[in-house]
Structures are given as C-alpha cells and as structure tokens.
Amino acid sequence: MNYLDSSIIKNAYQLYGLVTLRVLIGWHFLYEGVSKIINPYWSSAAYLLDSKGPFSGLAETIVSNPTLLSISDYVNMWGLAIVGASLMLGLLCRYTALIGMGFVILYYLFAPPLLGLEYSKPGEGSYIIVNKNLIEACALWVIHSFHSSHVIGLDRFLSNPKSN
Amino acid sequence: MSNNTSEEKRINLKRRELLKGLATVPIFGLFLVNLWKKIRRDALKKANLLSDLVQEKSVPTIISGLSDSRHLNIGIIGYGGRGSHLIRGAGFATKGWTDIVSENARNNKLDKQFETFMTQENLNCSLIGVCDLFDVRANQGIDASKNEIRPGGKPKTTAIRYQHYTDLLENQDIDAVIVATPDHWHSRITIDAARAGKHVYCEKGLTRTFDEAIKVYNTVKNTGITFQLGHQNRQVEANYKAKQIIEQGLLGKINLVELATNRNSPWGAWVWGIHPEGNAKTIDWDTFQEPSPNKIPFGEEALKRFFRWRCWFDYGTGLSGDLLSHDFDAINQIMDLGIPKYASSTGGVYYYKDGRDVPDVWNATFEYPDKDLTVLYSATLSSNDPRGNRIMGHDATMQMGGQSGGGSVHGFVVKADPESTQYKERLESGIINQQYPIYTYSPGSKQIDGVTSATSRYFANKGLLYTYREGKRVDPTHLHVKDWLDSIRNNDQPKCNIEVALHEAVACHMATESYFQGRRIEWDPVNKKLI
Numbered sequence: 001m002n003y004l005d006s007s008i009i010k011n012a013y014q015l016y017g018l019v020t021l022r023v024l025i026g027w028h029f030l031y032e033g034v035s036k037i038i039n040p041y042w043s044s045a046a047y048l049l050d051s052k053g054p055f056s057g058l059a060e061t062i063v064s065n066p067t068l069l070s071i072s073d074y075v076n077m078w079g080l081a082i083v084g085a086s087l088m089l090g091l092l093c094r095y096t097a098l099i100g101m102g103f104v105i106l107y108y109l110f111a112p113p114l115l116g117l118e119y120s121k122p123g124e125g126s127y128i129i130v131n132k133n134l135i136e137a138c139a140l141w142v143i144h145s146f147h148s149s150h151v152i153g154l155d156r157f158l159s160n161p162k163s164n
Numbered sequence: 165m166s167n168n169t170s171e172e173k174r175i176n177l178k179r180r181e182l183l184k185g186l187a188t189v190p191i192f193g194l195f196l197v198n199l200w201k202k203i204r205r206d207a208l209k210k211a212n213l214l215s216d217l218v219q220e221k222s223v224p225t226i227i228s229g230l231s232d233s234r235h236l237n238i239g240i241i242g243y244g245g246r247g248s249h250l251i252r253g254a255g256f257a258t259k260g261w262t263d264i265v266s267e268n269a270r271n272n273k274l275d276k277q278f279e280t281f282m283t284q285e286n287l288n289c290s291l292i293g294v295c296d297l298f299d300v301r302a303n304q305g306i307d308a309s310k311n312e313i314r315p316g317g318k319p320k321t322t323a324i325r326y327q328h329y330t331d332l333l334e335n336q337d338i339d340a341v342i343v344a345t346p347d348h349w350h351s352r353i354t355i356d357a358a359r360a361g362k363h364v365y366c367e368k369g370l371t372r373t374f375d376e377a378i379k380v381y382n383t384v385k386n387t388g389i390t391f392q393l394g395h396q397n398r399q400v401e402a403n404y405k406a407k408q409i410i411e412q413g414l415l416g417k418i419n420l421v422e423l424a425t426n427r428n429s430p431w432g433a434w435v436w437g438i439h440p441e442g443n444a445k446t447i448d449w450d451t452f453q454e455p456s457p458n459k460i461p462f463g464e465e466a467l468k469r470f471f472r473w474r475c476w477f478d479y480g481t482g483l484s485g486d487l488l489s490h491d492f493d494a495i496n497q498i499m500d501l502g503i504p505k506y507a508s509s510t511g512g513v514y515y516y517k518d519g520r521d522v523p524d525v526w527n528a529t530f531e532y533p534d535k536d537l538t539v540l541y542s543a544t545l546s547s548n549d550p551r552g553n554r555i556m557g558h559d560a561t562m563q564m565g566g567q568s569g570g571g572s573v574h575g576f577v578v579k580a581d582p583e584s585t586q587y588k589e590r591l592e593s594g595i596i597n598q599q600y601p602i603y604t605y606s607p608g609s610k611q612i613d614g615v616t617s618a619t620s621r622y623f624a625n626k627g628l629l630y631t632y633r634e635g636k637r638v639d640p641t642h643l644h645v646k647d648w649l650d651s652i653r654n655n656d657q658p659k660c661n662i663e664v665a666l667h668e669a670v671a672c673h674m675a676t677e678s679y680f681q682g683r684r685i686e687w688d689p690v691n692k693k694l695i
C-alpha cells in the first residue's frame with residue numbers, strides 16, 4: 001500500500017468522520033444556494049461592493065457591469081446549490097468538492113480578513129488572516145482527497161464496486 | 165444449501181451496497197423537509213404582514229415621450245451651483261463638467277454620474293438665454309448651451325447672454341425660465357417673468373419674505389403660468405411609498421413628526437469658495453444687492469456675501485429656506501399637511517462666528533391642532549450625527565433618511581411600537597418581531613418586502629443599490645425639470661405647483677418670523693396674513 005494514496009480510508013471512524021464532514025458542508029452549501037434562489041432580491045452586489053484586497057478591482061468590474069453581475073448572481077445561486085446537493089448525496093464529489101473549494105477561496109480572496117482591511121458589514125466572528133471560509137476551503141480539500149462518496153454515497157454506484 | 169447461502173450472501177451484499185450508496189439520501193430528505201417548513205413559515209409571516217401592509221406595490225413610473233410634442237426654449241437666470249445642476253437636468257452641461265465626470269467614470273467604474281447624465285431623456289428643449297451677474301458663470305452657461313456632449317446630441321442653438329434678467333424676459337422666443345438666483349431675487353424675477361408670459365421653475369425657498377410669497381402666489385394664479393418650485397424630492401419614489409403606507413393607516417394615529425438637518429462641514433454651513441476671478445469688474449454687485457434691505461459697497465465683505473449669500477438674512481433665510489424647506493415639503497408631500505396654525509422657533513449663531521447673521525443651530529415647531537399633530541424641526545451645522553426624519557405613530561414609527569444632510573437610512577424602515585394596538589396580537593404571537601422592521605423600502609433595490617433579510621437591512625442602511633435602480637440611476641432634479649416641461653406642454657400642474665409651494669413658503673416664513681420676533685406666529689388662512 002502506498003502511504004501517499006489518499007483515497008485509502010483505513011477504518012470506519014475515519015470514514016464516518018469524513019462522510020459527516022461532507023454532508024454538513026453539503027447542507028451548508030445547499031442552503032446558501034437555495035436561500036439565494038428563493039429570494040428574488042438577493043444580489044452578490046453588496047458583497048462585491050464591500051470587497052477589499054487583491055480582488056477588489058475585479059469585484060468593481062463585476063458590479064459595474066450588469067451582465068457580469070447577473071452572471072455572478074446565477075453562478076453563486078445555482079453553483080452553491082448544486083455543489084451542496086452533490087456533497088450531501090455523494091454524487092460526483094471529487095469534482096464538486098473542488099468547485100466548492102473554488103467558491104469559498106474566492107469568497108476569501110474577495111474579502112480577506114487581513115490586517116488593516118475594514119469591512120462595512122460586520123463579520124460574525126473575530127479573525128486575523130484565517131476565517132471560516134479558509135477553513136471550509138481546507139475541509140473541502142480533505143473531502144476531495146478522500147473519496148468517501150465512493151463508499152457512502154451515490155458515487156458508489158458509479159465506481160467499480162470491487163475497489164471498495 | 166450452499167447455493168442458497170451464497171445466494172443470500174449475494175442479496176445481502178447487494179442490499180448493503182444499496183444502503184451504503186443511499187445512506188445520505190435521508191439527510192437530503194431532512195434538508196428538504198426543513199427547507200419546506202422554512203419557506204412556509206416565511207410565506208405565512210409575509211402573508212400576515214403584507215396582506216395588510218401593501219395593497220399596491222407599483223411605484224410612479226417615468227412617462228417618457230411627452231417631450232416630443234413641442235420644442236421649448238428656456239432661459240436660466242442665475243447659473244451658479246444649483247442653476248448649473250438644474251440646467252444639467254434639462255440636458256446641458258459645461259464642457260468642463262462633462263470632461264471631469266467622464267474622466268471620473270474612466271477612473272472609477274462605479275462612478276455613474278456621467279452615464280446618468282448621458283442616459284437622461286432628451287427633453288426636447290434649447291437653452292437660449294443665460295443671465296448671471298458674475299461673468300465667469302454667465303460664460304459657463306453659454307458653454308453649457310453649446311456643448312455637444314449631452315443626451316440628444318448636438319444642441320440646436322447657442323444661448324445669448326443677458327446682463328439683466330429683464331432683457332432676457334423680453335426675448336419672445338423664450339417660453340420658460342429657470343430662476344436659480346439667491347432668494348432675495350426670486351419674487352421679483354418670478355413675478356416679472358409670469359407677467360411676461362414665461363413659465364417659471366423657481367428654486368426653493370420660494371421667497372425671502374412672507375409678503376413676497378403671497379405676491380408670487382397671487383401673480384402665478386392670476387397669470388396662469390406653469391410654475392414649479394424646486395423641490396425635487398417630489399420625484400423621489402420613497403416619498404410616494406411612504407405616503408401610501410401612511411394613508412393605509414399602518415402607523416396608526418400620528419401625533420409627532422421629527423425632521424432633522426445634521427451637517428458638520430464648512431461647505432454644509434455655506435462657507436463656499438470665493439471665486440478667484442470674482443472682482444468689481446466681473447461681478448455686478450449693485451444689481452445683486454438691489455432688493456436686499458441692507459446695502460454695502462463692493463469690497464472684501466461684498467465678495468464674501470456674493471459667494472456665501474446663504475449666511476445672511478439680507479439675501480435668504482438661512483436654515484429655514486435652504487434646508488427646512490426641503491424637509492417640510494417632503495413631509496407635506498407625504499402627509500398633505502398644508503400650512504400649520506402656529507409656528508415658533510429658537511436658535512442662534514453658536515458655531516460659525518464668521519460674521520453671518522443666520523443661525524447655525526435652529527429648532528422650530530409647527531402646530532396643526534386640527535390634525536392633532538406637532539412637527540418638530542431641529543437643525544445643527546456642527547454635528548453630522550445622522551438623525552434622519554421620523555414619523556411617529558401609535559402603532560409604528562417610520563424612520564426616513566433626511567432630505568437634507570441627515571440619516572443613514574436611504575428610503576425608510578417602519579418598526580412596530582411595542583405598545584401598538586393594531587399590532588398587539590401579532591407582537592404577542594411573535595409574527596411581528598420588534599427587532600426587525602415590519603417594512604423596509606430601499607430605493608434602488610427591488611426590496612419591497614415585509615420580511616427583512618440581513619441583506620436588505622444592509623442595503624437599506626448603506627443605500628448601495630441607489631446606484632442600480634433597474635440598472636439605471638436617475639437624477640430627481642432631471643425628473644423635476646421634466647415634470648415642469650411636460651406640464652407646460654400639457655397645460656397641466658406640475659408636482660410642486662404654486663399651491664404646495666405656498667405651504668412650504670408660509671411655514672418657513674412663520675418659523676423665521678418667530679425667530680425674529682421671539683414669539684409664536686399664527687397663520688390666518690382667511691386673510692392670508694401672519695398674526
């Protein structure tokens with residue numbers, strides 16, 4: 001056994017831990033997405049307008065262009081919901097975990113909790129450099145690396161049963 | 165037997181396979197159940213609030229197309245800061261201005277000033293006459309009239325400069341004039357213009373004195389011209405919505421309205437720059453001070469007074485005509501208050517001891533005994549604490565952003581009163597949560613919603629979406645000028661016509677008079693006199 005083979009899960013405790021983590025993150029993503037879909041007034045504009053740091057220029061470009069803003073809104077709403085459902089059900093998780101990671105890393109980069117950056121919208125915690133987005137991104141990295149959905153999840157039906 | 169066992173094993177394995185594959189599906193189901201519950205709960209909440217709260221959601225639309233019917237020639241008398249903004253509202257800006265704002269737009273993608281101007285409706289008018297007592301500004305007016313960078317393209321004509329407003333009024337080609345001079349000139353120009361058959365857009369406050377206001381009112385009524393007072397708040401959607409909510413009785417009985425002005429900068433206190441080119445040659449000082457009660461020779465003091473005229477009662481009425489007038493007109497628009505029965509005011513020059521005689525802290529009260537209502541106005545020019553305006557009812561309070569330098573709220577929020585009778589049951593049952601507004605209106609967002617989300621509260625407080633109303637920002641000044649021009653074409657009454665203009669003027673003059681006389685002033689509606 002190659003000790004670098006990350007797809008190997010050694011025991012049930014590890015497996016349940018990983019599945020729980022995956023399902024909880026999925027739940028979080030799915031509700032974030034659905035709550036935006038069902039709110040006809042939601043827009044990513046507020047978040048983008050408050051953007052600071054390296055990506056604030058890009059945020060401005062998106063906000064100032066109605067087409068880009070509308071794309072950003074749809075990608076966020078449906079992207080989050082799809083990633084969330086996929087993580088919960090364990091379907092195509094290897095890919096959606098990566099996409100989800102991309103989402104949260106972008107949220108982190110658009111509003112990084114760096115020293116000296118002040119945001120008008122108060123955060124729900126206290127952070128320096130590390131915030132919950134960064135942690136969730138890392139958790140998704142773990143989800144992506146260990147294929148728990150091939151054991152528990154719909155991916156089981158898509159993968160070769162002998163490998164499990 | 166062994167066959168049976170292996171078959172059972174196979175089935176068991178298959179079942180286990182299936183169970184493992186679908187293990188998380190019940191959690192997905194749990195999510196859906198909870199989501200359904202949440203949606204139903206919100207819908208119930210909304211239904212309970214909104215069925216009462218909002219009977220009609222539409223906001224006033226901008227009717228375009230009326231401008232095509234008849235081309236109008238306009239003249240501007242007083243092309244200063246406000247005058248130039250009004251002329252921009254009509255579709256003409258100086259080259260200097262379009263250069264600066266287009267450059268700003270290039271440097272900052274969120275700066276929509278240029279786009280807002282260029283996407284204004286072409287009002288089908290020409291600026292053909294400019295009158296200003298300061299050469300620099302008169303020339304700027306001419307420049308604006310011929311600048312090709314404008315909505316609608318190349319202007320048809322270049323304006324002529326007139327030294328005196330009476331010369332401008334003699335031009336038979338001019339249909340209508342915008343009067344944006346200091347207040348002490350408003351009445352004479354408006355009356356002369358009306359007599360010359362010109363339609364008038366006059367900046368607020370209507371006049372410098374009460375007597376002048378009555379004369380203007382009578383002349384406008386007698387001549388039948390189309391008159392618009394420069395309160396662009398009449399075009400602001402939030403005020404329409406607020407009116408609707410109050411008319412539906414959602415605030416309950418209203419006994420107190422608080423209006424506030426909060427400014428804390430020299431600019432906000434009218435300490436404006438003295439133009440470097442302003443001198444005896446470029447400024448017609450004698451004409452400027454002709455209608456003012458006190459006269460001084462041209463010099464350093466005169467220069468100060470020319471550019472900072474709002475600081476002296478010789479030319480205006482200070483906080484009264486400049487800022488109270490805005491808030492009073494807005495509340496009159498929302499609540500149809502009319503002229504108060506009594507007014508009293510106090511204040512003083514407490515911060516800007518720079519030679520001015522208008523107070524910089526000033527408080528006025530207006531009594532409406534027939535409406536069981538007091539309107540309080542409180543102004544300071546030395547604190548920026550955004551108090552905003554509040555309409556306080558027995559059942560709920562409406563907190564609005566101030567019309568003039570006040571209020572962190574853009575639009576308004578309505579919060580139920582804990583002792584409300586109308587909302588008693590809903591408060592007790594928790595349908596109305598006191599922490600959250602029962603109604604939020606943020607201009608620029610589509611947020612007309614009884615259930616206030618964190619996002620909408622954020623928008624309401626920051627007014628961020630004001631820039632993005634249906635992807636387009638509209639300047640209320642443009643709408644107000646358009647309203648006036650459309651009314652001229654339709655022989656109609658504009659939104660801030662002479663009737664409501666008189667309400668504003670009399671209320672403000674009552675308060676000013678009270679300050680001078682140190683006593684309560686009463687309005688005699690029969691004889692149109694102050695007692």
